[in-house]
Amino acid sequence: MYRSSFRTPKSVKMLAARRIIGNLLEVDSPVSSASEYHEVMAGLSFASTIGFDRQTVSNAGSDVPNISGVPSMKQRWLVITLLLCLAACSIPSDQPVEKKVPKRPVVEVADESRRFTSENRIGIDFVKNNLLGKDYLPGGNLAEYKQGDKSYQQFLTRVDTAEKAAFLLVDFRNDLTDAKYIAYMGGYFGHDGDQPVLVFQKGRSLAGVIGLPEKEADMAARVFAAALD
Numbered sequence: 001m002y003r004s005s006f007r008t009p010k011s012v013k014m015l016a017a018r019r020i021i022g023n024l025l026e027v028d029s030p031v032s033s034a035s036e037y038h039e040v041m042a043g044l045s046f047a048s049t050i051g052f053d054r055q056t057v058s059n060a061g062s063d064v065p066n067i068s069g070v071p072s073m074k075q076r077w078l079v080i081t082l083l084l085c086l087a088a089c090s091i092p093s094d095q096p097v098e099k100k101v102p103k104r105p106v107v108e109v110a111d112e113s114r115r116f117t118s119e120n121r122i123g124i125d126f127v128k129n130n131l132l133g134k135d136y137l138p139g140g141n142l143a144e145y146k147q148g149d150k151s152y153q154q155f156l157t158r159v160d161t162a163e164k165a166a167f168l169l170v171d172f173r174n175d176l177t178d179a180k181y182i183a184y185m186g187g188y189f190g191h192d193g194d195q196p197v198l199v200f201q202k203g204r205s206l207a208g209v210i211g212l213p214e215k216e217a218d219m220a221a222r223v224f225a226a227a228l229d
Helices: 010-025 034-049 054-060 073-090 162-175 214-226
Strands: 121-129 138-147 150-158 177-182 187-192 195-202 205-210
Touching: 150 214, 162 187, 162 195, 162 205, 187 214, 195 214, 205 214
Parallel strands: none
Antiparallel strands: 121 138, 138 150, 150 205, 177 187, 187 195, 195 205
C-alpha cells in the first residue's frame, strides 16, 4: 500500500494535541455521545500517526470498545498522557546554542624595533595578536612617529613563509578603498577607513605606513623596506 511521505509540521501537531486534550478535559463524566467517542478515538489515532507505533497504541487501549461502546475515564487519560508526552518532546528549547569559536594561539612577539628608523620615533608597541585590530593578522610591532604636527605609524608582522605573507597582503588589499598597485614595491596604497595606508610585502614580512600622503608614505616605506630581509 502506498504511504505518503508528507510529514505534519510540529506546529500543526502541537495545535491538534492542545485541541484534543482541551476537549477531553472538559468531559467530567463517562463519554455518552458518539461525537465524544470519536474525539477519544481520534486522539488514539493521532498518537499513532505522529510517533507511537500502532501495536503500542493498540495494546495500551485494548479495552477500548467498538463504535457502539463507551470509553472509560482510564482510556481518556491514556490519550491525554500520550499527547502530553508528544507535546513535551516537540517543544524546542529556548536556550541559545553557544558557538565555540577557536581562538588564535597567542605567541610571544619578537622585538623588531631595530628594523624601524629611530628618527622621529616616539614609541613602539608589541601587539600579541590581531595587529591593527585585523582578525587575519597575527601579532607584530607597531611604531609611533611624530614629525612636526604630523603623526603617523609604521607596522610590521613576520610569518613563516613568503607565501603566507603574500596571502596577508591580498587580505589587506581587500580592506582598502581605491587600492592602487605599486609595482616596484609589490604593495598597495589606499585608504583603510579614513586613514591613508601604504602596505607592502618583502619576503616573510608584511609592513606598511599609516597616516601619510602617498608621496611621503612612499619615501618612508623605501627606508623601511631597506631594513627588512
